[in-house]
């Protein structure tokens with residue numbers, strides 16, 4: 001991924017706190033902006049993991065879980081159509097739609113080494129950790145005849161140690177993201193397998 005430093009440190013407007021675009025609207029944005037089915041699936045998988053994490057690990061209420069889900073669902077929405085402006089376009093679109101600043105900041109911090117925005121909240125840190133790892137787990141499932149069925153975290157870990165497998169996935173980013181949260185790599189892989197296996 002090329003570096004697209006956003007050169008910004010504040011996102012959205014605090015007066016829009018609590019303003020969340022409805023899930024159906026987020027899905028239509030996704031369908032309109034992202035023709036690539038594989039990429040749409042990636043975003044739905046990240047969304048499912050984010051929502052599940054909020055509910056199961058952070059005791060989030062419905063509104064908070066929706067924030068996590070929306071950030072996951074839209075984090076790469078501009079990737080396919082605006083590769084040279086990835087992240088900036090979706091952030092500005094959500095600002096135009098007066099979206100809750102937490103969601104916008106979370107999206108902006110999904111790749112600190114590319115966008116120059118450090119993850120601060122738990123939601124920021126989790127999207128960073130889940131994003132790359134979710135794509136990697138999916139790649140590891142796709143090469144198996146039974147896909148997710150019987151996929152063990154240990155075999156995903158083994159593939160992470162094989163640099164030629166899904167070589168575009170940055171192991172450095174994954175390790176950096178894990179070092180910022182209170183869960184082991186193996187546990188997060190287990191969580192991701194469990195929560196994205198049925199997403200379609």
Ligand SMILES: [Fe+2]
Pocket residue numbers: 042046075076131132
């Ligand atoms: Fe992503």
